[in-house]
Amino acid sequence: MTSIEITLLIAAYLIGSISAAIVVCKLMGLPDPRTQGSGNPGATNVLRVGGKKAAAITLFGDMLKGFLPVLVGKLLAVSDLALALIGFAAFIGHLFPVFFAFKGGKGVATMLGVLFGWHWAVGLASALTWLVMAKVFKISSLSALIATLFAPLYIYLIMGNTQPIIISAIIMTLILFVRHRSNIRNLLSGKEGKIGKRS
Secondary structure (H helix, E strand, O other): OOHHHHHHHHHHHHHHOOOHHHHHHHHOOOOOHHHOOOOOOOHHHHHHHHOHHHHHHHHHHHHHHHHHHHHHHHHOOOOHHHHHHHHHHHHHHHHOOHHHOOOOOOOHHHHHHHHHHHOHHHHHHHHHHHHHHHHHHOOHHHHHHHHHHHHHHHHHHHHOOOHHHHHHHHHHHHHHHHHOHHHHHHHHHOOOOOOOOOO
16 A cells, blocks of 8 residues: 555544544533433434434544545546445444544444445445435344445446445445444334434
């Protein structure tokens, strides 16, 4: 990798480490999302503790930090491998933020931002999958898991056999499933909360 690619990789992790949920809640005078609801610093939990406006801003912020580093990489014409690693670095930054004792969110919105950065149509297909599933099932975690599960397929169909990016998406999806293990247990037992339901 070139020095520019390595710099972008480090920058992506640092940008990913900025928790939109914590920053938004602090600026809006809301409780720290890590101490409320599910305890997860993400848009779904912010929706529970702060309402739709705070959640929407959080969602946008978390997507942006996945999107921007990849976009810069594309503008600088870095390799597919670098784009794959830059997206992954932003995602890992969200999960393990250096600014917040390495305790972050689950990464759904940040991964979606990365997908939009790789190709707008991949991001759109994933977002529409989430929206359709959310409309049908009213369960955020299930919608996210299904949307990310299909992401590598969307990449293959839209971008072709770009192996580094497909592999990066597969690894992020696997990590997301691990991060959602408690949600999966709740889904299997019928106890998972509905979208917008306050804890």
